[in-house]
Amino acid sequence: MYKFRAAAWLLAATFVPAFLPDAAVDAATLRVMSSGGFTAAYKILGPQFSAQTGNTLETELGPSMGQSYEAIPNRLARGESADVVIMVGYALDELIRQGVVDPQSRVELADSRIGMVVRQGQTVPDIRTERALRETLLQAKSVAYSDSASGVYIEKELFTRLGISAQMQGKASKIPKIPVATVVADGQYEIGFQQVSELLPVSGVSFAGRIPESVQSVTRFAAGIPVNAPHPAEARALLEYLAAPGVQSIVKDTGLDSVEK
Structure with a gap:
């Protein structure tokens, strides 16, 4: 596990979407589960989100599927708590079908080749x-x-x-x-x-x-909020930030492609 914490040096150069508050009155600790394909972008964007909101991100990395102990569906099946899951789109859709992730929370993030x-x-x-x-x-x-x-x-x-x-x-x-x-x-x-x-x-x-x-095979990465997420409002703000137009240059620099709207 690792933690993304606010860093003052990020504030000056960071894109600030209108939906984010100027400061967090009661900062939350959000638990994020992320699979590999979006991780490089998330490692840059996550600290920026924390710097702007005061929220801390605690992140667990694991694959979107498979039998490994670390796989996101297996973590959730064991009862591990999460505010946000970032994973392969069709694997996320299966969690939505199972009633594990709120279908209204689904946000498309990037395409990966x-x-x-x-x-x-x-x-x-x-x-x-x-x-x-x-x-x-x-x-x-x-x-x-x-x-x-x-x-x-x-x-x-x-x-x-x-x-x-x-x-x-x-x-x-x-x-x-x-x-x-x-x-x-x-x-x-x-x-x-x-x-x-x-x-x-x-x-x-x-x-x-x-x-x-x-x-080529293009994999769509998406994110969602589990139905039992402790901090759904803050989780929604994080998802909107990760998908915002203003951060797409960072997403592309990590080898991903922006989702065509």
């Missing part, structure tokens, strides 16, 4: 076309992909669309819990695939680019 990395110092392959991507995958001795939305797509659809499912058996592996780029940086795998926003923050790798749009 899949990219590829190699170990720093290695030749960066050209993956701008389907043919080039296919050849890169066939030539690679080992391939890593995530256990979240991008990895599900790669395992279940991308290899099939490229016609190389059989060739990838035995050399393509799903990496649970940790960023895929870390196992490429330490030499365990030759190339790695994950959402761009999760690849860019990792040192020790070189970014090869996004996979071609013709075989």
Whole structure:
């Protein structure tokens, strides 16, 4: 767990939406559960929100789906309390369907595309076309992909669309819990695939680019407020801030794409 706290130096340069109060009379501590794809943007925007409102954000990171102990749906199922959940859109929709998250609270945040990395110092392959991507995958001795939305797509659809499912058996592996780029940086795998926003923050790798749009899978990240949230009003202000037009340049700088209205 880590805490985002107000920092005075952020105030001067921070975008201030009209819906935020000038100061929080009774500051709240909001508990946020966030999955990987939006984390880089959230680590910048969260402290800015805290600086403007006086509210503290306590954040737990975990995947949007899967069987791991840290997965957001599993945390909520165990009875852990949260004011805000930030996750893959269709996983959030399932929590809404289950009655766990308020359907009226759903806010769309950003679109995330899949990219590829190699170990720093290695030749960066050209993956701008389907043919080039296919050849890169066939030539690679080992391939890593995530256990979240991008990895599900790669395992279940991308290899099939490229016609190389059989060739990838035995050399393509799903990496649970940790960023895929870390196992490429330490030499365990030759190339790695994950959402761009999760690849860019990792040192020790070189970014090869996004996979071609013709075989790309776009993951929508969204956020919502659990029905038993302790601070729903403050949570709503946080969601509006994260989705505000004035912060989109920051969102894009982390490798995400703004949601087209």
